[in-house]
Amino acid sequence: MFGWEFPPHNTGGLGTACYGLTKSLSRQGVDVSFVLPRKVDVNEDFLEFLFADVSRASMINAYSSFTQAGKEYCNSLLEAVNKYADRVDALIKSLEFDVIHAHDWLTIKAGIRAKELTGKPLIMHVHATEFDRTGGNGVNQAVYNIERRGMHESDLVITVSNFTKDKIVKHYGVDPQKVVVVHNGVELPLVYRVRQYKKDKRIVLFLGRLTLQKGPDYFLRAARKVLYHCPKTLFLMAGKGDMMPLLIDKSIELGVSDNFIFTGYLREKDKKSVYQMADLFVMPSVSEPFGITPLESLINGTPVIISRQSGVSEVLSHCLKVDFWDVNQLTNKIVSVLNHQPLHDCLSINGCLEAAKLNWDEPAARCAEVYNNLISGS
Numbered sequence: 172m173f174g175w176e177f178p179p180h181n182t183g184g185l186g187t188a189c190y191g192l193t194k195s196l197s198r199q200g201v202d203v204s205f206v207l208p209r210k211v212d213v214n215e216d217f218l219e220f221l222f223a224d225v226s227r228a229s230m231i232n233a234y235s236s237f238t239q240a241g242k243e244y245c246n247s248l249l250e251a252v253n254k255y256a257d258r259v260d261a262l263i264k265s266l267e268f269d270v271i272h273a274h275d276w277l278t279i280k281a282g283i284r285a286k287e288l289t290g291k292p293l294i295m296h297v298h299a300t301e302f303d304r305t306g307g308n309g310v311n312q313a314v315y316n317i318e319r320r321g322m323h324e325s326d327l328v329i330t331v332s333n334f335t336k337d338k339i340v341k342h343y344g345v346d347p348q349k350v351v352v353v354h355n356g357v358e359l360p361l362v363y364r365v366r367q368y369k370k371d372k373r374i375v376l377f378l379g380r381l382t383l384q385k386g387p388d389y390f391l392r393a394a395r396k397v398l399y400h401c402p403k404t405l406f407l408m409a410g411k412g413d414m415m416p417l418l419i420d421k422s423i424e425l426g427v428s429d430n431f432i433f434t435g436y437l438r439e440k441d442k443k444s445v446y447q448m449a450d451l452f453v454m455p456s457v458s459e460p461f462g463i464t465p466l467e468s469l470i471n472g473t474p475v476i477i478s479r480q481s482g483v484s485e486v487l488s489h490c491l492k493v494d495f496w497d498v499n500q501l502t503n504k505i506v507s508v509l510n511h512q513p514l515h516d517c518l519s520i521n522g523c524l525e526a527a528k529l530n531w532d533e534p535a536a537r538c539a540e541v542y543n544n545l546i547s548g549s
Contacts, residue, residue: 173206173255173271173278173285177220179438180211183380184355184463185298188331189274191358193218195535201542204266206281208255221266223258223281248277249313256280260288270542272296276314279321286324292545295325297335302342303458306383319343326545329353329538331461332482351541354486356531357466373404373509376449376473378442378464379456381412386455386478386495391418393455395425396502401509409434409445446471450515451508455495456481465490469526474518476504486529489521 172193176186193203197217207213210222259281271293273282279295286293301310301318322328322343328350330336336350375394379385387408394406408418408431415433422428437445446452452468452475459481466483468475469490477484478495491504508515 172203173273173281175208175274175277177205177207177211177213180213182436184461185275187358187463188298188355191356191531192535192538194358195356195531196538198532199535199539201535201539204268206262206278208251208278221262223255223262252277252280252317256284259284263288269546270294272538272542273321273325274298276301276318276321279325280317283321283324292326293324294327294329294541294545295321296329296331297322297339297460298331299460300335300338300342302338303335303460304382304384306457308383325349327351327541329541331355332485334480334482334485335460351537353534353537353541354482354529355461355463355466356529356534357463357470357526358531371403373401374407374449374451375404375505375509376407376409376445376452376468377455378407378409378437378445378452378468379454381408381410381414381418383414384457384459385410385412386457387412387414387418388421389455389457389495389498389501390453391421391425391427391431392498393453393501393505394430395427396498397505397509398427398430400506404430404509406431407434407445407449408432409437409442411436442467443471446473449473451476451505453501453505454478454481454483455493455501457495459483466526466529469519469522472519472523474508474515474522476501476508487522487525489518489525491518 174189178186178190193205194217196203203218204221205218206221206223209224213220263285271282271285271291273279274296275298282293301314322339322345328345330350330352332354333352336352339345340347377387377390381387397404419433422431446468452473454462454465454477456478457480459478461482465475465477476491476493479492480495484492493500493504
């Protein structure tokens with residue numbers, strides 16, 4: 172299995188998804204050799220790690236500190252992707268495996284090379300497309316070309332939602348019969364907390380990359396309107412990204428900076444704390460292939476409002492849904508949850524129970540079924 176990142180050395184949901192999926196695959200008897208582009212200090216007892224920048228022999232029990240791409244490994248992301256593929260030849264010489272599973276465009280060139288060398292069936296697992304990352308405002312042609320090639324040269328494509336399946340059929344010309352939808356799950360254990368609802372200070376949380384795709388500007392615009400009705404509300408914006416300076420400036424311009432805290436990127440322990448601290452979690456994504464963060468929020472007992480333009484909206488019922496562009500509706504729903512205790516508690520309790528059922532066991536079983544079908548040729 173070719174990956175790009177793995178906890179704790181991850182900066183987004185791709186690493187989180189790889190962790191949950193491989194752990195459940197292992198529980199179901201699937202042996203996974205997980206390949207990363209560079210050597211990092213990571214070790215899990217449920218899978219074997221391989222690193223593309225060292226030989227298989229020298230990598231055993233020889234973990235080093237994480238080195239950022241662009242310094243020791245490569246000068247650019249595209250160069251890193253190409254280097255990853257170039258090093259597959261030496262990496263897989265002594266490996267025995269049945270299926271190649273590559274996650275997203277970052278690893279698919281490595282997957283294609285492995286297929287060329289071995290003839291083994293190749294799966295491309297699409298967690299996001301270039302159309303998602305840019306919010307539909309143009310694409311990076313080089314990235315798009317890699318994605319399209321990967322989808323067409325793979326024997327099968329897994330997408331994390333029907334939302335994403337429709338997108339790749341439309342924009343990449345992929346045969347829908349070649350695409351299998353496997354929704355993501357959530358790894359964190361069920362921890363439901365009975366707590367007093369905050370009457371004096373309410374906290375609304377945004378957690379994600381501060382990029383166009385995630386809709387933080389819509390969250391900011393809604394916050395201004397919410398403060399007319401709930402002036403003591405505090406808004407936490409957790410994450411980092413290229414929009415952060417603009418968002419900070421905009422919060423000052425709109426006169427809401429006193430009610431905003433920009434936390435920067437949070438690791439798992441801190442994420443859990445802010446989930447539990449918040450009264451409400453909002454995911455206003457412009458284009459979200461899945462979206463694991465609402466599930467993480469719910470299992471920590473915090474109700475969620477999510478964009479209809481998301482994959483997670485296909486599997487969640489006990490939440491409020493809104494079109495990302497409808498700031499007025501988003502405002503109304505935030506105010507309703509903050510001001511109405513029964514609504515808050517209903518969404519919290521039932522959402523928590525629902526999310527607890529959406530673990531990684533079913534996605535792993537679906538992937539294992541896909542593996543078996545490819546191996547048997549059915």
